[in-house]
Amino acid sequence: MKKKELLIITILLAISLGGIALFYGLNATDQPLSVRVSRAGEVLATLPLSQEYSETFKDASGTNTLVISNGQARMTEADCPDQICVKARGISSPGETIVCLPHKLIVEIVTGDK
Amino acid sequence: MDSKSYRLVILSLYIAMALILSYVESFIPLPVPIPGVKLGLPNIITLISLITLGWPLTILVVVGRVLLSGFMFGNLSSISFALAGGLLSLLVMALLLHFSKNSYSLIIISIFGAIAHNLGQVLVAVVIVQTGNLILYFLFLMLFAIPTGIFIGITARELLRLLNKTTIFKRLNP
Numbered sequence: 001m002k003k004k005e006l007l008i009i010t011i012l013l014a015i016s017l018g019g020i021a022l023f024y025g026l027n028a029t030d031q032p033l034s035v036r037v038s039r040a041g042e043v044l045a046t047l048p049l050s051q052e053y054s055e056t057f058k059d060a061s062g063t064n065t066l067v068i069s070n071g072q073a074r075m076t077e078a079d080c081p082d083q084i085c086v087k088a089r090g091i092s093s094p095g096e097t098i099v100c101l102p103h104k105l106i107v108e109i110v111t112g113d114k
Numbered sequence: 115m116d117s118k119s120y121r122l123v124i125l126s127l128y129i130a131m132a133l134i135l136s137y138v139e140s141f142i143p144l145p146v147p148i149p150g151v152k153l154g155l156p157n158i159i160t161l162i163s164l165i166t167l168g169w170p171l172t173i174l175v176v177v178g179r180v181l182l183s184g185f186m187f188g189n190l191s192s193i194s195f196a197l198a199g200g201l202l203s204l205l206v207m208a209l210l211l212h213f214s215k216n217s218y219s220l221i222i223i224s225i226f227g228a229i230a231h232n233l234g235q236v237l238v239a240v241v242i243v244q245t246g247n248l249i250l251y252f253l254f255l256m257l258f259a260i261p262t263g264i265f266i267g268i269t270a271r272e273l274l275r276l277l278n279k280t281t282i283f284k285r286l287n288p
Contacts, residue, residue, distance in 0.1 A: 005219050009260060012225065023250050031175040041244030081189065084149040094252050099243055102191060106243045 001006045004048060027094040035073045040104040048113060049073065049092070061103045073107055075100065120285050125163075125171055132159040132179040137187065144258075148251075150235070151224050151258045154266050160204060161220055161227070161270040162166055169208040176200045191242075195235050202234035203227040220274070224267030228259035 001078040021087075037057060047053055053068040064085065065077035073088035081100035088098045091109050098107040135155035144151055156179055163172040180200050184193035207227040211218055232255040236248050277283065 002219065005221050006184070007221050009225065011265065012229070012260055013257070016253050019249065019253040020257065024255065038243075038245070040242075049137070058260055083191070088149045089147040095247065097245075097247055097251060099239060099248070099251070101195075101242055104243050106245050106247070108247055 011042055013042050019110070023095060024093060027111070029094060029111050031111050033069055033092075033094060035066070036108045038108075040105050046110070049109065057105065058108045059103070064100055064103055064105055066107060073109065075107065078103070117285065121167065122173070124282075124286065125167065125174060128159050128163045128167070128175045129178040129182070131177060132156040133182050135159065136179060137181045140187070146258055148258060150232075151262070152214070152257065154231065155261050156267050157203070157224060157227060157231075158270045158273065160200075161207070161224060161266070162274055162277070164204075164211055165274065167287055169211075172204060172208070173201075175286060176204050195238050198238045199231040199234040202237075203231035206230035219267075220271040221264055221267030224270060225260055225263030228263035228266070229256050232256060232259055233236045 018107070026114075035049050037044045039059065044057060045055070045070060047055075049068060049071055051068065054065065054076075055066045056063055062079040064075055067074050070099045072092045074090040075085040075088065075098050078086050078100055080100060082102065085098050085100040085105070085107075089103045091098055091107070093109050094109050095101070096109050099105070123164070133156075135158065138151055139155045142153060144153065159179075160172060160176060163175045167175075172218045177197070177200075180193060184196060185191075186206060204227075207223050207230075210223045210226055236252045236255065240246065240248055
């Protein structure tokens with residue numbers, strides 16, 4: 001690899017790693033966290049991250065089961081073909097998301113209890 | 115065979131190979147906790163097509179591959195995603211190639227193509243779920259686009275070097 005290529009690769013790595021670090025840094029908080037579930041921009045539920053909880057969200061496009069346990073939110077079941085939201089790792093820090101595109105569903109960690 | 119039909123044959127071969135590669139790719143699991151990270155094997159063909167056939171015909175390679183694989187293994191929403199990613203990626207790679215005409219680096223073009231592919235898909239996702247909260251997801255995708263982009267770029271460069279020793283491309287630009 002040439003010098004110029006290495007330089008560009010290093011800059012791109014710095015941008016993405018720096019961006020990720022900055023994102024977590026800016027969003028770090030001592031406040032209680034909540035899990036917000038929305039479909040196509042409409043908020044369906046806001047749930048405390050600290051409680052054990054499980055709910056299945058259902059509409060014409062299909063179902064998604066959200067489980068909150070040990071301060072982590074996961075999608076444990078979905079009837080979509082790609083299963084991308086089920087494979088996604090659990091989320092626990094503000095700003096992290098799980099998206100189920102076929103069902104237009106997004107699960108986000110937000111700051112505050114409402 | 116005249117030059118026009120020869121180009122058509124090469125174009126069809128590219129689409130067929132890109133289609134197979136996108137199918138093969140779905141069997142390769144990457145040890146990465148971020149959903150949606152892929153190697154981008156079809157981009158090897160896109161890169162080679164860009165250099166040997168030029169961008170107008172490469173649009174056909176990308177659209178043809180996306181539509182065929184969408185109809186065979188996917189659905190309408192997966193087509194819109196793949197199309198947004200594929201075309202934005204092609205636009206960025208064609209511009210990079212255009213502005214670095216004689217000293218282009220396939221590795222750099224491939225990395226930027228991979229990042230643009232992710233950007234296109236995230237933008238469609240932003241429209242579908244109506245959220246602006248996917249920046250972190252995009253940054254993670256971008257991070258993994260760098261090693262996969264390097265791998266695809268090196269593969270395309272070496273493949274092109276070998277193919278240039280044959281007479282396959284000689285008849286494309288007489």
